[in-house]
Amino acid sequence: MNETRTPLIEMRNINLNFGTVQALRNVSVNFYEGELVGLVGDNGAGKTTLIRILSGMYAPTSGEVYFGGKRITRFHPKLAIDLGIETIQQTVGLCDNLSIARNYFLGREPVKRVLGFIPVLDFARMRQASSAVVRNFGLRDTVNVDDEVALLSGGEAQSFKIGRAVDFRNKVIIMDEPTNHLSVRERAHVNDLALQLRDQGLLVIYITHDIFQVHRLADRIIILENGRKVVDIPKAEMSAEALEQIIRDGSHEAVKG
Amino acid sequence: MPEIKRFFKRSEATIIIGCILLFVVFTLVDARNWYSFFTIRNITRLTAILGLVAIGETLLILVREIDLSVGSVYGLVAIAFISFAPTIGVPFSFVVALVVAATIGLLNAVLVLRGRLSSMIVTLGGLFFYRGVIYVATQSTAPSLTADVTSQWFVQLFGGNWFLGLENGFWWFLLAIIVFSYILFRIPYGNHLLATGGNPESAASRGVSVQTVKTLAFIACSLLAGFAGIITVADQPRTGVTIGQDVELEAIAAAVIGGALLSGGKGSIIGAALGTYFLTAVRSELITLGAPSVWYISFVGFVLVFAAVVNTFIQRRLMKTHTL
Numbered sequence: 001m002n003e004t005r006t007p008l009i010e011m012r013n014i015n016l017n018f019g020t021v022q023a024l025r026n027v028s029v030n031f032y033e034g035e036l037v038g039l040v041g042d043n044g045a046g047k048t049t050l051i052r053i054l055s056g057m058y059a060p061t062s063g064e065v066y067f068g069g070k071r072i073t074r075f076h077p078k079l080a081i082d083l084g085i086e087t088i089q090q091t092v093g094l095c096d097n098l099s100i101a102r103n104y105f106l107g108r109e110p111v112k113r114v115l116g117f118i119p120v121l122d123f124a125r126m127r128q129a130s131s132a133v134v135r136n137f138g139l140r141d142t143v144n145v146d147d148e149v150a151l152l153s154g155g156e157a158q159s160f161k162i163g164r165a166v167d168f169r170n171k172v173i174i175m176d177e178p179t180n181h182l183s184v185r186e187r188a189h190v191n192d193l194a195l196q197l198r199d200q201g202l203l204v205i206y207i208t209h210d211i212f213q214v215h216r217l218a219d220r221i222i223i224l225e226n227g228r229k230v231v232d233i234p235k236a237e238m239s240a241e242a243l244e245q246i247i248r249d250g251s252h253e254a255v256k257g
Numbered sequence: 258m259p260e261i262k263r264f265f266k267r268s269e270a271t272i273i274i275g276c277i278l279l280f281v282v283f284t285l286v287d288a289r290n291w292y293s294f295f296t297i298r299n300i301t302r303l304t305a306i307l308g309l310v311a312i313g314e315t316l317l318i319l320v321r322e323i324d325l326s327v328g329s330v331y332g333l334v335a336i337a338f339i340s341f342a343p344t345i346g347v348p349f350s351f352v353v354a355l356v357v358a359a360t361i362g363l364l365n366a367v368l369v370l371r372g373r374l375s376s377m378i379v380t381l382g383g384l385f386f387y388r389g390v391i392y393v394a395t396q397s398t399a400p401s402l403t404a405d406v407t408s409q410w411f412v413q414l415f416g417g418n419w420f421l422g423l424e425n426g427f428w429w430f431l432l433a434i435i436v437f438s439y440i441l442f443r444i445p446y447g448n449h450l451l452a453t454g455g456n457p458e459s460a461a462s463r464g465v466s467v468q469t470v471k472t473l474a475f476i477a478c479s480l481l482a483g484f485a486g487i488i489t490v491a492d493q494p495r496t497g498v499t500i501g502q503d504v505e506l507e508a509i510a511a512a513v514i515g516g517a518l519l520s521g522g523k524g525s526i527i528g529a530a531l532g533t534y535f536l537t538a539v540r541s542e543l544i545t546l547g548a549p550s551v552w553y554i555s556f557v558g559f560v561l562v563f564a565a566v567v568n569t570f571i572q573r574r575l576m577k578t579h580t581l
Contacts, residue, residue: 055462078464092462097455097522098448106452107463109445120443 006069008033008171008203009054014063016049016227023049024060025227031205033171036198038214038235039207041224042247047207050224051174054205055087056080081107084171088161090180096150103149104130104164133163138189155186162193166200173197174205179213191217211247215240223247266575268516269528271567275514276531283542290545294422300534300541301423302492305430308533309485310504311511312437313478315529318512319441319454320471321521322376324365325505326383327482332501333387334358334483335490339400347411351487358483361387362476369475370468384505395498402494416491426488430530433481438526450474455522482508510557511536514564523572535560 007030016024024046031037041047052058053065059075066072067083080087087093094103101123110122130145137159139152149157158178165173175194179187194217198204208214215221215235221243223231231238231246264270283291290296310327317324334354341350361383368379394400406412417425441447452460453470461467486501515532517524539560540553 057462076464077462078466081464087462089462092456092459095452095455095459095522098451102448102451106448106460107465109448111445121445121448 005032007031007066008068010064010066011050011053012064012066014050014053014060014065016053016058017061023227024053027063027224027227027229029222029229029232031172031203033203034198034201035220036194036204036206036218038211038218038221039205039224040209040211040214040221040243040247042209044226045224046227047224048176049227051087051176051205051207054080054085054172054174056085078107084169085174086165086168086170086172087174087176088158088165088178089176090154090158090178093161094149094157096148098149099146100134100143100149100152100160101126101130101145104133104145129167133160133167137163137193153186155182155189158182158186158190159193162190162197166197166202170202172203172205174207176207177209178206179208211244212240215243225250262575265571267525268518268523268568269525269531270516270571271564272515272528272531272535275535275564279535279538283538287542287546291542296541296545298423300538301427303537303541304530304534305424305426306485306489307504307507307511307537308430308530309433309481309488310508311515311529311533312433312526313481314505314508315512315515315517315524315526316437316441316450316474317376317478318509318517318519319521319524320450320474321454321457321519322369322471322474323380323509323519324383324475324478324482325377325380325509326361326365326387327380327478327508328501328504328506329384329387329391330358330361330479330501331482331486331489331504332391332496333361333394333486335486335500336391336394336400336496338487339402339490339494339496340394342402342406347406347409351411354487355480355483358479359476361483362479363472365479366472366475370471388502391500392498395496399495399497401496402490407491407494412491414491415488416493424492426492429484429488434526434530437477441526446470446473451522453521507536507557508533510561514560516564516568518568518572532564 009031011027011029014024014027015022027050039047039050049058053060053075056075056077056079064071095106105126110125111119112122114120127145134143134145139156139159143152143156152160162173178190178194182190194204194206206214206218218235220234221231221238222229223243223246231243310331314324314327334357337357338350338354341353345353365376365379365383368374369376402412407416415425415429419425420428441450449460449465449470452465453467457467490496511532512524512529513519513532514535515524515528515530517528536557539556543553543556544550
């Protein structure tokens with residue numbers, strides 16, 4: 001990795017407390033463009049907490065976050081989305097009761113003016129944009145964008161969210177356990193998409209329990225444990241087996257990359 | 258049969274069929290009275306008043322909240338409108354009364370959202386509290402409007418009958434159906450509201466402010482209830498301690514019969530309007546046929562549960578046939 005580049009995201013000495021529980025302890029980490037980073041750790045290690053800061057859902061108790069060199073002081077999902085940070089989670093991101101077209105632009109719906117002044121949702125654009133993603137990201141041919149999202153399979157919903165993230169010209173895609181509950185073929189498809197995004201120059205942060213799966217995909221592996229960063233290493237420097245051993249042993253000593 | 262499937266996917270499918278059956282049955286049983294101008298005028302008037310409340314209730318049910326205080330708010334705002342009219346004039350009184358309604362809605366929202374309380378509890382408290390205020394306000398005198406006040410055009414605007422002999426309240430109701438259907442299904446706010454009801458976490462993750470969406474829904478619900486109260490007394494300027502009693506339960510029943518699911522995210526304005534029409538038409542017809550009024554209450558209960566069963570069945574069935 002080229003360490004002279006400016007990181008796209010820089011997190012410095014991040015602490016986050018929920019009451020008396022310290023979810024993140026002095027975590028410092030950099031993320032670069034065009035990189036696929038595997039963020040690994042056991043349940044409660046702080047993976048999801050860390051990325052929820054990036055997606056604007058939590059504000060750190062202390063520490064600094066920089067995006068493209070600029071200090072971030074306010075944390076809100078809307079602000080994160082505006083910066084081009086998209087989080088893809090298994091259970092979140094799509095509303096089952098709404099059509100695919102209505103879900104597509106949720107939160108930033110296109111509006112046209114009828115008679116020059118009455119604002120109305122631009123359904124033509126919503127259908128067109130969502131149809132393109134349905135076609136290009138491997139959903140069934142029979143999927144109609146006027147159908148509810150509830151009718152999509154788990155893999156299709158994930159693919160659709162990824163497609164939306166790409167279409168919105170995001171810079172950062174955070175994938176939180178993106179392949180849970182997916183079939184083998186759907187899993188391969190989603191992982192292929194993750195690699196494609198990285199090849200297009202996006203930063204992809206891939207969160208998982210499965211060190212073996214992410215070791216195949218990632219350029220760099222970060223392991224969190226009890227809210228601390230214990231490993232941050234280019235994947236070439238350590239085998240998946242060795243990394244798994246670290247997670248299993250619960251070693252608190254930081255491993256230098 | 259994709260058209261048929263598409264029809265049944267609409268949340269108002271059940272109530273449309275219900276209303277068609279209603280017409281068939283009442284035409285067969287009592288055509289002469291059913292199509293009389295008196296009946297039509299009576300039903301449209303009652304539908305308009307209850308329907309405005311049911312529209313507001315639907316907005317809240319859509320976002321998984323409920324407002325049990327609307328009956329008392331309806332009464333309180335009506336009394337406020339009447340009480341202030343002689344001193345500050347009707348137009349100002351109208352505005353003040355609606356400000357009272359909006360404030361109550363905002364207070365409900367703040368208590369529920371900031372206080373993290375159940376809307377059921379907060380608005381049940383409101384139901385008692387504002388009813389108590391009505392007791393105090395009507396203790397010495399039950400306010401009413403004098404004839405010269407009610408004849409003013411501004412009062413007539415809400416209480417008169419200018420077109421086709423139907424009450425103006427009915428035209429306001431039709432306008433409310435159009436406006437709120439537009440808000441719900443044709444602009445971003447409506448999409449945010451439906452998303453909030455369907456999956457608040459997903460909506461929030463897309464940058465939708467769930468709190469703002471819900472706050473506006475609480476305010477709209479109180480405003481519509483208050484507006485319904487004003488329309489009622491603009492036409493019949495008499496008040497009493499019981500004004501608006503049980504309106505909250507009938508409005509919720511109308512919304513549910515109209516296809517609104519209490520689990521949120523599914524429902525429509527037209528459904529709420531037709532649900533209200535169904536209830537008021539049956540009530541009016543039962544009275545005409547000489548049935549004891551207690552039957553009506555039982556009937557509402559029966560229809561409510563029946564509609565819920567049918568709607569749930571249809572939703573489950575549709576989802577089953579569509580998935581792979």
